[in-house]
Amino acid sequence: MRQSKVDTWERTIINGKNSNYRGTARVDLEALEFSSRLVREENEKIIESLKEKFKKEGCYRLEPRNHVPVIIESFDLLSILELSGLDPDSLLENPRETPPRLKLPPGFRLSCLHGRQRVGAAKAVLQKPGDRWWAVDLYIAGKFYNSQSMQASNYIVADSDSVWQRELAEEYANSTNFSDGEIYRKIHQYSSEQDKFSEKKWWARLTKKKSEFLNRFFKHKRFPAAFNALTDIPGIWDGLNIGVLDKMMALKCDEEIIHYLEEHILKVWSYIFGGDHELMKLADRESVKLVELNAPGLLQGDLERLRKPMERKRLFPLIRAQNQRDMIWTRLSTIEDPIRTIHTLFEDVKYLRPLQRVIRKLLPSDFKGTIRKALQCAFAGTHQEEGVVKVQTGEQKFTTCAGTLEDQMWYGILHLWLYAMRHFDRLVGECPKKEEKQTLPAPQKPSSLLWHRLGLLADAVGFATKEIKILQQKNPDAEVAYAALLEARNTDYFTYDEGLVLRHLRRMKRMFDTA
Numbered sequence: 001m002r003q004s005k006v007d008t009w010e011r012t013i014i015n016g017k018n019s020n021y022r023g024t025a026r027v028d029l030e031a032l033e034f035s036s037r038l039v040r041e042e043n044e045k046i047i048e049s050l051k052e053k054f055k056k057e058g059c060y061r062l063e064p065r066n067h068v069p070v071i072i073e074s075f076d077l078l079s080i081l082e083l084s085g086l087d088p089d090s091l092l093e094n095p096r097e098t099p100p101r102l103k104l105p106p107g108f109r110l111s112c113l114h115g116r117q118r119v120g121a122a123k124a125v126l127q128k129p130g131d132r133w134w135a136v137d138l139y140i141a142g143k144f145y146n147s148q149s150m151q152a153s154n155y156i157v158a159d160s161d162s163v164w165q166r167e168l169a170e171e172y173a174n175s176t177n178f179s180d181g182e183i184y185r186k187i188h189q190y191s192s193e194q195d196k197f198s199e200k201k202w203w204a205r206l207t208k209k210k211s212e213f214l215n216r217f218f219k220h221k222r223f224p225a226a227f228n229a230l231t232d233i234p235g236i237w238d239g240l241n242i243g244v245l246d247k248m249m250a251l252k253c254d255e256e257i258i259h260y261l262e263e264h265i266l267k268v269w270s271y272i273f274g275g276d277h278e279l280m281k282l283a284d285r286e287s288v289k290l291v292e293l294n295a296p297g298l299l300q301g302d303l304e305r306l307r308k309p310m311e312r313k314r315l316f317p318l319i320r321a322q323n324q325r326d327m328i329w330t331r332l333s334t335i336e337d338p339i340r341t342i343h344t345l346f347e348d349v350k351y352l353r354p355l356q357r358v359i360r361k362l363l364p365s366d367f368k369g370t371i372r373k374a375l376q377c378a379f380a381g382t383h384q385e386e387g388v389v390k391v392q393t394g395e396q397k398f399t400t401c402a403g404t405l406e407d408q409m410w411y412g413i414l415h416l417w418l419y420a421m422r423h424f425d426r427l428v429g430e431c432p433k434k435e436e437k438q439t440l441p442a443p444q445k446p447s448s449l450l451w452h453r454l455g456l457l458a459d460a461v462g463f464a465t466k467e468i469k470i471l472q473q474k475n476p477d478a479e480v481a482y483a484a485l486l487e488a489r490n491t492d493y494f495t496y497d498e499g500l501v502l503r504h505l506r507r508m509k510r511m512f513d514t515a
Contacts, residue, residue: 014163022077023091023137024067026381029123029132032068033109035318036118039169040182041234041285042116050121059122062098068115069136069168072254074140080104091138099135104129110136113169140167166198178205181237181342188228210242215247226261230342232280233269235288248349251356255372257404260348264340272331272339279328282318290315291332291339298336306332327502354430358420362458362468372413379409380464390461392418395453398460412461419457423450449476481508 008078022364034042060066072080081088084103091100104110112119119134170186183205188197203211218224219223223245230236248257273279296303309315310329319325338344359371367374389403392415401413425432426447455471485496 007292017139017168017249020139020141022088024099024135024137024200024397025091026099026133027070027110027136028104029119029126029134030111031108031110032070032119032134032136033103034112034119039112039114039116042120044286046117047120047124049198050118051124052123054100054125054240057377059118059126060266061122061134066115067135068112068119069139070136071109071113071139071165076108077138099289101133112136113165119164119209122243125339139165141165150304150314154187163195163198165364170201179238179240180210181240184227184242185231185234185237185239187214188231190382199259202475204293206242214242214245217242217249220249222258223249225485229266230261230269231441233283235283235285236265236269236341236343238285238288239346241346244346244349248346251349251352252370253352253372253486254370256352257345257349260340260345262338265345268335268337268339272328272332272335278307279319279324280318284316284318287314287316288341292341293338293344295338296332297334303333319441350433353418354428355417357428358424358454359416361471362416362454362463364467375413375416375463378463378465379412381405381462382464383460383464384408390415392457392461408462412463415461416454416458416463419454423447423454426450427454447476448479452476 008338035146080102081091083105084100086100086102115134118209122134124134165397183202186202187199190202204215244503251257269280269283273283290309291306294306296306306315310325310332313325315322316325316328319328356371359375363371363374363378367377384405385400386404387404388400389407389411390398391401391411393399424430426444427450429443429446431441431443449469454476455468455474457470459472489496
């Protein structure tokens, strides 16, 4: 990018800030609100950390870098100055002294552009009535009028949605890190707005490796659109890990992941907010954590767990209208499936990884496209009866129902995935996650018998590949028998006559066949 363009952009930002700046004042903490969409979401971890810091060190609220920028209409500022017995110049005259304290009308709130975490911590720590204030830098959102002549000044003022305000909101003095989800959403936003300068600033927050991962991700045919459709719901993005996007794409489970994004995340959250995108934008991180994986329409315990936070407005606190809250609660209380987010997606992808390793063993190593498409190509309809679908009811038991050739294929694919879910720990040697209050499971040795049975199942439900045939033809009984011989008489200490070994193995196999 040419430096001259950057310089022009920078001057625009600086001029916007300078021409709209009206000075510094002290304001009651209760008068500061963070409802602007430009404001970063509340983060309880950061607030707790700042609370501890403030208790130990005190609050350095007069330091210019700790000031909270606020936006105010020019006529509101004039009214407040009049109420406070101050003139406009008094806000600019004492940079080295304690700034004047503004007296605000009852119920009046100042819209802050950032500083939510430190103000949240200060509210908890500063308890003396006369001490509950913070220093704010005042910026006007419209043209500034002189209180006597009521004539517009010579300032050229941007609209409230102008670029300089957005830039001001994104100045966090590097006091906290941005999550991958926040960075992703900002890059998408500015790319959509064709704002190259702002987009590049957010790209610069990523490491070189993560930039490479995200660039590759954006070139994918289908994933970006499915993720971008969720950017109106800020609270669900906390679990995004850009470093894992490459691994997710490598799974070749595009259809399954996109179904998860569209049906289990977007559709459910759209339902919760009645399809209202403006309400979706008010879904905060802490509220999303509260409802995540709850099924209030199915489990009474989940419903009761969410009831009090909803009544006390801890759940979706940015949505204040009671009629809207009532409608959200009504819809929320009917959801019977666990409520998913991007965090749950990435957790479930961890479970998907060993399963797809199993399914890939049924396919050529150089198959093209996704696993689902490769399975569709591998479906030959062998051992199938026209109009009849096999439904597995036990490891080696089936019943039937009426259905089409397409039903046979989809049920067959489902049976293979379910088999992988039941036995992945004995097929690829990966441990399941540790259950709460349980010991960590020990890794299991891959079972040739279970692989053989997978080959038999794939053949039985109509799939045909060279890999499936090899699994079918492997003799797991001989392998099990030979392993038993070696376990009893290790070759490090004993020797076997080769002919005798073969006879022993055949005898053991005959014993297995009697079962």
